[in-house]
Amino acid sequence: MELSREEYQILFENVPAFIAVVNQNYIIVQANQNFKNTFGGDVGRPCYEAYKGLGQKCPDCLVEKTFLERKPQVSEECGRTKEGATIPYLVRTAPIFDPQGKIPYVIEMAVDLREKKRLEGELHASQDFLTQLIENSIDGIVAVDASGRVIVFNRTAEQILGYQASEALGSMNLEKFFPKNFSRKMADALKGKGEKSSPRMVARETHLLSKTGQRIPVRFVGTMLMPGHCPMGAVGFFQDLRPLKFLEREKLQAERLAAVGQTVAGLAHGMKNMITGLEGGVFAIQKARRIQDDMLLQKGLEMIERNGGKISSLVKDLLSYSKERVPDLRWIRPNDLAAEACTPFQEKARQGQVQLIPDFDPHMGLAYLDPQGIDTCLSNLLSNAVDACLLDNGKSHHQVTVRTRRNEDQSVSFDVEDNGIGMSDEVKKKLFTSFFSTKGASGTGLGLLVTQKIIHEMGGFISVETEPQKGSRFCITLPQEDLLPLPEKEETS
């Protein structure tokens, strides 16, 4: 259907664009209402004057180019409204051919870019604001796009992890910047596999590896960005916990020292008995020499040995308890550790008719632990367990079971269970809280405190179940981080 002249006229006047027709002298011969309203360009004025308020033809004049090249041109220009305001516009020109093929006129069609520019400006401002927000956040922020490529790596992330943003941006190695199990779920979700629900990891205390291989304790929040059902990307926020951990350690150390201060009185009590024992030994030896009694001499020597040994243990425990200790982690076989810890107690157990039963997990394998620390803890627990059996008169058969287990989350558990004298609720409450010994002067009272300290230093925990006259079970659990790649496995003997 062909449009009539009137219809073309309506189109010409009402199209949402500025239209002007200029002749070879750049004079406007026709203009639509929009043009006239905006630029005030009356017919008869030069186009350069109407559009831009210029006194002569624009450099790089698009109209001139159109006349010369005889084909449409397009360009983004900046003009001036009739009120004098700046107006950006996109102009497209086209030659108007006469029947002879000459070009008497060029038509200019321009679109107002003010709104677009305004929106662009707002968008840039908004983006700048967000960028500033991200860059100045005290949390490290790492974000990936839908293909799993890192697109955000802020200043704080640089500071915490030691990578430059330039090293991180564009990387697709997610495990470098996210905790392992979150990065796995994230990778699945981005590929469209995995759970339907959006993977989210909330405020977990975990570790990230810095560029230099240092384990950085962080609090991590991670989430997929899925505005609809399609994943758009993912983001992780992490907070460096080192200052907090430092303060925590200081506080713990202060508490420990305070406890030590409090227990000095209690320890002095224990030590006085030991000193009295030493003096007793000396007295016995002196008398034995006087009356030539070899058995008494032996008794005296034993008293000195025993009490001297106790004082030595006490001082060692005290030092151990008050010092902060960094665990010496290495790859070891927990089952071997447990077996070795039992060895010194075989004789005492046998003499007291206590059966030592090993119950080791055949699937234990290697674990990343501190062998010295664990040996100290197991020795303490075994000593207590055997003593509990020796103190118990209610049963004919006594046994101490030493168990090792590999848990589902890969953590390692050590159990020491006895069917000895057990403990009342009152005793159980005091167990880990202060200098306390149920063995009179024979225990240092610090043994369990030292054990607990060592376990906590390894990031593990210790628990106890007990019933009077039935027995007790102490359980140590040590994590094996599945959130962080551990050092290469080496078999160390």
Place this chain on the structure above:
Amino acid sequence: MNSKKILVIDDESDVVAYLTMVLEDQGYETCSAKNGLEGMEKIRKERPDLVCLDLLMPEKTGVKLYHEMRKDPDLKNIPVVMITAWGPRLYPDIDFKRFIHHRKVIPPPEGYFEKPFDREALMQAIAGIFERQANQPL
């Protein structure tokens, strides 16, 4: 020769061994118990002439045993010498004898020695207690 019987109550076996040796050296007869419960049984059974008493013990403390002894008409006249790690050197601000001598209702012990004790002083004190007993009108 003395034929007095002395009961030594202490949870630390080496302390019991030491005291027993020293007392027997002086010619006393000795018996022992390792906590307050056992101690009370032995007191009733053996009827010692004097009790050497430790304070901090499991099962029943020496303090409790002492109170019980003093409340019991059968036992209240048995002299007691406390031999304990508590004392003015550790806790200078607390008058221990007063602490044990509860509201002046229970009389204080006949002797109070801090560990590690002075052997000579202890023997003299015990000898003195028996001497005073002997000189008392019936």
